[in-house]
Structures are given as structure tokens and as C-alpha cells.
Amino acid sequence: MFEVLFEHIDKKITLTKEEENKLTPFFIPKKYRKRQYVLQQGDICKYIAFVEKGMLRSFQVDDKGNEHVIQFAPEGWWIADNYSFLTGSPSSYDIDVLEDAEVLLITQTALEEMLQAIPVMERYMRILMQNSLISMQNRIACTLGSNAEERYQGVLKALPNIAQRVPQHMLASFLGITPETLSRVRRQLLKNS
Amino acid sequence: MGATFVVLNQRSNMMKTKQTIAIIGATGSMGTAIAKCLAQASYRLLLMGSDENKLQNLQDNIKQLNAAADADWLLCPIDASWEADIIILAVPYIAEKELAPKIAAVATGKIVISISNPITADFTGSLLPDHTSAGEELQQLLPHSKIIKTFNTTFAANFGQPVFAGNTADCFLAGNSDEALQQTAVLVEAVGFKPIITGDIKKSRTLENMQILLMQLGIKNHYNWRAGWKILHD
Numbered sequence: 366m367f368e369v370l371f372e373h374i375d376k377k378i379t380l381t382k383e384e385e386n387k388l389t390p391f392f393i394p395k396k397y398r399k400r401q402y403v404l405q406q407g408d409i410c411k412y413i414a415f416v417e418k419g420m421l422r423s424f425q426v427d428d429k430g431n432e433h434v435i436q437f438a439p440e441g442w443w444i445a446d447n448y449s450f451l452t453g454s455p456s457s458y459d460i461d462v463l464e465d466a467e468v469l470l471i472t473q474t475a476l477e478e479m480l481q482a483i484p485v486m487e488r489y490m491r492i493l494m495q496n497s498l499i500s501m502q503n504r505i506a507c508t509l510g511s512n513a514e515e516r517y518q519g520v521l522k523a524l525p526n527i528a529q530r531v532p533q534h535m536l537a538s539f540l541g542i543t544p545e546t547l548s549r550v551r552r553q554l555l556k557n558s
Numbered sequence: 559m560g561a562t563f564v565v566l567n568q569r570s571n572m573m574k575t576k577q578t579i580a581i582i583g584a585t586g587s588m589g590t591a592i593a594k595c596l597a598q599a600s601y602r603l604l605l606m607g608s609d610e611n612k613l614q615n616l617q618d619n620i621k622q623l624n625a626a627a628d629a630d631w632l633l634c635p636i637d638a639s640w641e642a643d644i645i646i647l648a649v650p651y652i653a654e655k656e657l658a659p660k661i662a663a664v665a666t667g668k669i670v671i672s673i674s675n676p677i678t679a680d681f682t683g684s685l686l687p688d689h690t691s692a693g694e695e696l697q698q699l700l701p702h703s704k705i706i707k708t709f710n711t712t713f714a715a716n717f718g719q720p721v722f723a724g725n726t727a728d729c730f731l732a733g734n735s736d737e738a739l740q741q742t743a744v745l746v747e748a749v750g751f752k753p754i755i756t757g758d759i760k761k762s763r764t765l766e767n768m769q770i771l772l773m774q775l776g777i778k779n780h781y782n783w784r785a786g787w788k789i790l791h792d
């Protein structure tokens with residue numbers, strides 16, 4: 366139930382067996398089915414979620430009812446509306462389930478208690494935050510500057526099999542391009558390879 | 559009294575993300591009564607039992623009561639608890655002990671509702687000594703879950719019609735986590751009772767003995783299960 370999380374942590378810091386045992390009670394293990402909501406826009410995001418299995422995504426719905434995908438979270442990824450989680454204000458995102466999932470949830474209180482109980486986890490959290498900042502900045506730079514092909518290749522680097530796992534229109538939405546443009550880019554890349 | 563109702567209502571209306579409630583023992587008297595009432599509210603229900611036909615019938619029944627109800631059934635208490643935000647153990651006291659170690663790992667951090675009354679087979683008293691209760695024992699068995707004692711003072715027969723001589727029956731709650739008590743109070747209200755938070759899980763001793771007394775009085779005075787508790791106050 367915690368295998369992927371421990372692997373993820375192990376890439377960044379070293380936990381003793383005792384610390385691993387101390388860690389697990391801070392998380393709420395939860396299974397979700399495809400299409401279920403983890404968070405709906407307007408609710409306060411009370412948890413950050415680590416995906417052990419399956420896939421979640423966060424998205425925003427605009428005035429016209431169009432979905433804009435913010436993030437895909439397959440196994441080994443963290444996902445939340447950080448702004449809502451940290452400030453307690455209503456979320457502007459929805460988070461739903463793209464593939465049946467096993468998730469570990471942690472509340473803000475549990476997170477604080479966990480960091481007190483296992484201080485080395487502070488370092489892990491700091492690295493997470495740094496990575497999240499980097500990817501956010503990348504995403505902004507990408508949206509402002511890169512062309513469709515560069516964006517697509519960027520996402521493949523971070524999520525190699527994403528194109529096989531999510532519908533084209535969601536991937537296009539994530540990249541901020543039309544599904545037609547995405548098909549064109551994919552055909553082009555196939556031709557070149 | 560009025561003020562509590564308003565606050566609880568607002569809170570339950572505000573949450574858009576549906577909570578999933580697993581009812582373990584859903585085809586029993588209490589499990590069925592709780593399921594049918596919760597099906598009217600905005601929860602996702604996971605009905606767990608051992609008999610597929612009974613579970614399917616219950617699910618069909620629920621859909622008849624409310625076509626929009628979100629209810630599914632399954633046979634495994636571990637999977638049901640794993641998928642749930644709130645777990646209701648609608649089972650006898652002895653079965654709570656059998657289930658606790660099975661669901662412990664997937665019930666971490668979750669609300670687990672204990673409705674049991676550890677009454678002797680001849681209805682003469684409690685199976686437990688005065689210094690403990692089924693609620694406290696379950697909290698010990700599931701140290702990482704938030705045990706809430708509730709629905710133990712309400713008879714299955716009165717769900718759906720919890721009003722006696724114009725009074726909505728009270729439904730008492732006990733538990734160690736304030737947040738879990740508040741969340742469960744919303745659920746109790748959705749079922750139709752007036753929630754009254756009594757204190758920490760030790761209050762289960764009183765709550766369990768209250769219902770043992772009400773059962774004894776019911777037999778003596780022929781209440782025919784149409785009886786409940788109500789605190790009268792100004």
C-alpha cells in the first residue's frame with residue numbers, strides 16, 4: 366500500500382525502518398474508481414494526495430464549460446490544489462480519477478505532525494516544493510514560448526506513456542493546443558522518427 | 559437547538575465532493591435502515607454484506623426510493639472500507655472485534671462508527687464490566703481510526719420516522735476527535751435524528767447502557783420498538 370511512496374521518498378532521502386513505520390499512520394489510504402471526484406471546485410482542498418496506483422488529474426472549467434487540464438498524476442506523483450490546501454480557501458480546481466486508483470491522502474494537521482515526528486521528512490518536502498516550483502515555471506515558460514511540438518515533447522519527457530493512457534482531447538487540453546494540432550504533431554513526429 | 563440545526567445544515571449543503579460511506583453488515587436490520595435513510599442524502603454508499611441476492615435487493619430498493627441515489631454493493635469488508643471516507647460497522651459487538659484487525663490498515667485516519675450494544679443474550683445486562691464499553695474497545699483495536707459511537711440508542715424500526723409525539727428523537731454521539739464528531743453529526747442529521755454530542759469515547763459506557771435499559775423497558779412496557787430518547791429542555 367505504501368511501496369511507491371517509499372520508493373519515491375527513497376530517491377530523495379533515507380528513512381530507517383522505524384521511521385517508515387512511524388510514517389504510515391499519518392496517511393489515509395483510499396481507493397477510487399474511474400470517473401470519481403477526489404475534489405470538486407468550490408470545496409476546500411483538505412488533502413494532498415500521493416498516487417500509489419492508477420491516475421488522477423486536476424482541471425479547471427471555464428465560463429463556457431470547457432475543461433482545461435492542469436496536471437496528470439499517475440503513480441508516484443503528488444496532486445492537490447496547493448493554493449486551497451495551504452490557504453483554506455475554496456478550490457478553483459476539480460480533481461477526478463482517470464484510471465481506478467489507490468491513493469494516500471494527508472491532511473494539513475497530519476502533515477505538520479508527521480514533520481514533527483520525522484524531521485528528515487522536512488528535507489523531502491522541501492525537495493518536493495522545489496520540484497513543483499521548477500515544473501510550474503517550466504509550464505508557464507512553455508505556454509508562453511514553446512510551439513506545439515516542443516510542448517508535446519516536454520510532456521513526454523515527464524510522463525513517457527501519457528499518450529497511451531489518456532484521451533487525446535485531454536492531452537491536447539493539458540498542452541493548450543487543439544486536438545487537431547496534437548494529431549498533426551504526432552503524425553509529424555512519427556514521420557521523422 | 560435551532561442554531562445547531564442551521565449550522566449543520568449549511569455545512570452539509572456546502573460540500574460538493576461526495577463522501578463515500580461503507581456500511582458493513584448492510585443487509586441487517588440496522589444496516590438496511592441506515593442505508594435507506596442515507597440514500598436520500600448526498601452520499602455515495604457502499605453496501606457490504608455476505609449475501610449477493612439480499613444486497614442486490616437492497617440496492618434495487620434504494621434506487622426505488624431515490625432514483626438519483628449513488629449506491630453500490632460488494633462482498634469484501636476490506637475493499638469497502640478502503641474505498642470509504644466513513645465506515646459504519648452495522649454488526650454485532652462480537653463481529654466488531656473480528657472485523658477490526660481486517661480493516662485496520664485501510665481504516666487509518668477514517669471515521670469508524672460503532673453502533674453496537676453489548677447486551678447479554680437474555681437481555682439482563684451488559685457483557686462488559688463498568689469500566690469499559692464496546693466503543694472504547696474498538697478505539698483500542700483501531701488506534702489510528704476515529705471511532706464514533708452513535709446510532710446505538712436508536713432502534714432500527716424508527717429510522718425514517720424518528721418522531722414521537724411531535725418530538726424528533728435524539729441521537730447521541732461520543733468520540734475523541736471533535737472534527738469527526740462534527741462530521742458524523744451532519745450524517746446523523748441527514749438520517750433524520752437530532753444529533754447530540756456527549757463527549758469523548760468513554761461516554762459510550764453510558765450510551766450503551768442507556769439502550770440496554772431502553773430495551774429492557776421496551777420488553778416490560780410493550781413499546782414494540784417504537785421508543786427513543788429525548789432530552790427535554792428550554
Ligand SMILES: NC(=O)c1ccc[n+]([C@@H]2O[C@H](COP(=O)([O-])OP(=O)(O)OC[C@H]3O[C@@H](n4cnc5c(N)ncnc54)[C@H](OP(=O)(O)O)[C@@H]3O)[C@@H](O)[C@H]2O)c1
Pocket residue numbers: 582583584585586587588589607608609635648649650651653656657673674675676709710711712713714715769
Ligand atoms: N436492531 C436495532 O434496533 C438496533 C438498535 C441499536 C443498535 N443496534 C446494534 O446494531 C448492530 C446490528 O444489529 P441488527 O439488529 O442490525 O442485527 P442483524 O439484523 O442481525 O444484522 C447484523 C448484520 O451483521 C452482519 N455480520 C455479522 N457478523 C459479521 C462479520 N463478522 N462480518 C461482517 N458482517 C457481519 C450480518 O451479515 P450476514 O447476515 O450477511 O452475515 C448482518 O447483516 C448490533 O451491534 C446491535 O447491538 C441494533
